[in-house]
Amino acid sequence: METRRLRMLVELSRLGSMRAVADTLGTTTSTVSQQIAALSGEMGVPLTEPHGRRVRLTPAGRRLAEHGVRILASVEAARHDLAPEAEPSGTVRVAGFATAIRTHLLPVVSELAASHPRVRVLIREHEPAEALRLLAEDAADLALTYDYNLAPATEDPAVHTTALWTARWSLGVPAGPGTRTGPATEVFAHYAEHDWIVNSRNTADETVIRTLASMAGFTPRFTHQADSLDLVQGMIAAGLGVSLLPEATAHLPAVRIVPLAQPAIELRAFAAARRGRLDWPALTLLTSLLRARRPASTPGLRTAITPA
Incomplete structure (x- = not known):
């Protein structure tokens, strides 16, 4: 269902004529008629019926218009929520190796709890190949990975990497x-x-x-x-x-x-995300905070030993 067609149906319910809908949306009456007819075909039921020289909504059309008001409001809310300039919010799924999580991600999570309480971070501990597989399967939004200067990882054109430390x-x-x-x-x-x-x-x-x-x-x-x-x-x-x-x-x-x-x-540590995903404010914020964070001491790869 195209939201543009749904908006025309909602406007028809509100304004009562296709000409008025066309004037409001800056299009032609024939375009409005064609788009609502296409919407009717998508739904499998008539949405309008003749009424003198005009048309009116059928009971199904009125019911869909009622849903349409709520659907379009939700779409608009999502658009504002996900816009690059929006306040970061939502759940960011992170898969990464233990040292990056313990020494870098966890302090950032604590910082976010105070500065951006609408951002939640879900953590899964994985080695790079595992984390990148979750990223490819859309089971993670951000992968914390590493390679070595003498064993560089293969670049994936579908993944954007940010150097961390x-x-x-x-x-x-x-x-x-x-x-x-x-x-x-x-x-x-x-x-x-x-x-x-x-x-x-x-x-x-x-x-x-x-x-x-x-x-x-x-x-x-x-x-x-x-x-x-x-x-x-x-x-x-x-x-x-x-x-x-x-x-x-x-x-x-x-x-x-x-x-x-x-x-x-x-060892070189990276934050990896699927290309195009860094437009999401919550992911952008988390990545920038990880990049800005500098280790107090050189981090290790696996679980660091604690002296007695």
């Missing part, structure tokens, strides 16, 4: 004598015979490790997988392997963070 990543190894420092390839070569621990829900860090290991001349042996930094560090402390870790993360006494350079490893 970057974080340096290093190598987590068992603390003790013999820890190697220097260029990343030399550090990696020093641990070539160690087992390597990677993320259980994302392959980006595995790609980074493979890339640097190839530059260092060896093939890494991936053995353990975990999504929690608590668990990863526990594995490293237990001597089960080495793993990439955020450079600024708090670490266990039995774990040493070895900085990497030449090349450095950098």
